[in-house]
Amino acid sequence: MRWNVRQFALFFLMFINSSAVALAQDQHPLQSQAFFRLKGTARDPGPIEVVVPKSLPEFRYFEQGDPVARVEPNAMFLFDKSNPLPKTRLAGSNYLFTEGGALVTLSAEGFLYYKGITRIEPGLAGGVYFLDRMTGEVIVIDSYGFFIRSGQAAKNVRVLGGNYFIDQDGLLTTIKSSGIAPGSPVGILTEKHGWNFSDVVLAGGSFFFRADGTMVTIHPGTGFFSDRIIPPSAPRFAGGNFFVGQDGVLYTLDHEARIHAHPEVRIPVLPAVIGSSFLVFPNQKIIAIDSDGNPHLSLVRVSATGLRVRIVDAIESAIDLNSVFQPRILN
Numbered sequence: 001m002r003w004n005v006r007q008f009a010l011f012f013l014m015f016i017n018s019s020a021v022a023l024a025q026d027q028h029p030l031q032s033q034a035f036f037r038l039k040g041t042a043r044d045p046g047p048i049e050v051v052v053p054k055s056l057p058e059f060r061y062f063e064q065g066d067p068v069a070r071v072e073p074n075a076m077f078l079f080d081k082s083n084p085l086p087k088t089r090l091a092g093s094n095y096l097f098t099e100g101g102a103l104v105t106l107s108a109e110g111f112l113y114y115k116g117i118t119r120i121e122p123g124l125a126g127g128v129y130f131l132d133r134m135t136g137e138v139i140v141i142d143s144y145g146f147f148i149r150s151g152q153a154a155k156n157v158r159v160l161g162g163n164y165f166i167d168q169d170g171l172l173t174t175i176k177s178s179g180i181a182p183g184s185p186v187g188i189l190t191e192k193h194g195w196n197f198s199d200v201v202l203a204g205g206s207f208f209f210r211a212d213g214t215m216v217t218i219h220p221g222t223g224f225f226s227d228r229i230i231p232p233s234a235p236r237f238a239g240g241n242f243f244v245g246q247d248g249v250l251y252t253l254d255h256e257a258r259i260h261a262h263p264e265v266r267i268p269v270l271p272a273v274i275g276s277s278f279l280v281f282p283n284q285k286i287i288a289i290d291s292d293g294n295p296h297l298s299l300v301r302v303s304a305t306g307l308r309v310r311i312v313d314a315i316e317s318a319i320d321l322n323s324v325f326q327p328r329i330l331n
Contacts, residue, residue, distance in 0.1 A: 015138055033094050033108045033143070034240065034276035037323035038315075045088075046320055047304065048081040048096075052276055052285050053291040054109035059300055061309050072311060076296040081112055082304040088322040089297075093127040093162055093205065093240055095141045095277035096323055100214035115147055116324040119201070127162025127205050127240060127276060127325055129175055138190055140163075150189050161327050162205025162276060164218050164225075170198030172216075174223035190223050203327040205240030205276055206253055217257040232261050238327065240276030242289050254293035265295050275324050284314040 021049035033053050040046030059075035062068075086098040094106040103115040123133035129140045129150075135151040154173065163175045172192040199211040207217045215229040233245025243251045250265040265287065273280040278288040288296045298313040 022031055028098055033106050033110065034110075034278060035091075035096075035106055035323070036273070036275060036278070037088050037091075037096070037320040039318040039320045043054075045086055048083055048085075048104075048112065048323075049315075050079040050081055050106065050110045050112065051275075051299075052077040052079065053108060053277065055290040055292070055294065055296065072298075072300055074294065074296070075300045076290050077110070078299040078301045078312070079110060080302065080304040083112075083282045088320055090122060090125045090130075091325055091329075092114070092125050092130060092141065093325045094143075094145070095128075095130070097122050103147070105141045105145040105147065108143040111145065113145045123323065124157055124160060124330075126160045126165055127327065128177075129165075131157070138173075138189060140175055143186065148177075148188060149208075152186075152189050158331065159200050159203050159208065159327075159329050161203050161208060161218070162325075163220050163223070164206075164208075166197050166200060166208075168198070170196035170314070172197045172225065174218050174225060176223045177221045192225065195227070200329060202235055202238055202243075203329055204238035204243055204253075205242075205327050206257055207238070208327075209235055209238075217253065217259070219257045220255060226257065229259075232259065236267075237274060239279065239289075240272045240325070240327065241291075242277070242279075242295075250287070250295055252289045252293035252295060255291045258293070260293040263299075271321050273321070273324055274326060280315055280319060284316060286315050287314065 001152045011282050034051045035048055035182055037048050055076040059072045060069040076319050087101045089097045089099045096104050101117045103118050105113045121133040123131040131154055136155055137152050138149055138150040138152050140148040142148055156168040156277045157165050158168050165171050174190050176188050200208045201211050202209040206256055207215060209215050215231045216225055216227050233247045234241045236246055237244055244267045248266045250262045250267055252260045272277040272282045277284060280286050288299060298311050301312045303311050
C-alpha cells in the first residue's frame with residue numbers, strides 16, 4: 001500500500017492535528033511509553049518499534065486507488081524507526097543502551113532521542129531508571145526523554161519495577177514521571193519511610209503484589225502509592241501496566257494507577273514476550289495497552305518514512321529480548 005504525496009500530506013495533517021488534541025488533554029501519559037527492537041542481521045542490527053501510549057478515538061487514512069477514507073476506531077500507533085545503532089545491550093521501558101555504550105531515550109509522545117556515548121557504565125536496569133554500576137546512583141529518564149542524575153544512590157536493590165524500586169530492607173522508592181520543570185531533578189525520587197515492603201512476591205511496572213495477596217499501586221505521574229488493595233484475581237504474571245489473573249482475564253492499570261478488568265480479553269497461553277505495555281504470543285499476535293488502560297488487539301503501524309500505514313495484529317519478525325524490560329525480583 002503506497003501513498004502519493006497528496007495522501008501523505010493529508011495523513012500527516014490529520015495525525016498531527018489529532019495528536020495535538022490528544023496530547024493537549026494528556027501531555028505526558030505517564031510512563032507507559034514503550035518500545036521493542038526487532039532482531040536484525042550482522043549488517044542491520046534491527047529497527048526499533050515505538051508503541052505510542054496515547055491512543056486516538058479515531059484515525060482516518062487512505063489506501064492507494066481508493067478515494068474514500070478508511071476509519072480505524074480507537075487507534076493505537078506503532079512506529080517503525082530505522083536506525084544505524086549497534087546491537088542493544090540492555091533496556092528499560094523508555095531507554096536503551098547499545099553495545100557501544102550509546103544511550104537512546106524515548107519520550108511519552110513516542111519520540112526517540114540519541115544521547116550519544118556516555119561515560120556511565122549502566123548496572124541494574126529498571127523501567128524509567130538505571131543504576132550507575134560504579135556509584136549506584138539512580139539515573140532517571142523522565143517522560144520528556146531527559147537524562148536526569150538524581151544524586152541519590154540505591155544499595156542492595158531487591159525489586160526492580162517500572163517507576164519504583166525496593167531494597168533488601170523493604171524500603172520503597174518511587175519515581176515521578178518528570179521533575180518540577182522539564183529536566184529538573186528536584187523531588188523526582190521519593191523514599192517511603194515508615195513502611196516495609198520486603199514481602200513482595202510479584203513485581204509489575206507501576207504495581208506489585210505482597211505475600212498476603214494484597215496489591216500496591218504507584219501513580220506514575222506523582223509517585224504516590226496506594227496500599228492494601230484487594231486485587232480482582234490472584235496474578236499469574238505481570239507486565240508494566242497490566243497483569244493476567246489466575247482466572248485468565250487481562251487486568252490493566254491506567255495513568256492514574258486505576259485497575260480495569262477486561263473479561264473480554266482472556267489469555268489462555270503464556271505470551272512469548274511480556275513487555276512494558278504489550279504482550280506478543282507464540283503465534284505472533286500482539287496485544288498493546290494504552291495509557292488509559294485500554295487493550296488493543298490491532299495497531300496502526302507507520303513505516304519509517306511515514307509513507308506507508310497498515311493495520312496489523314501481529315509482529316511478523318522476532319523480537320530482540322535485550323530490548324524488552326521486564327519488572328523482576330532479584331532474589
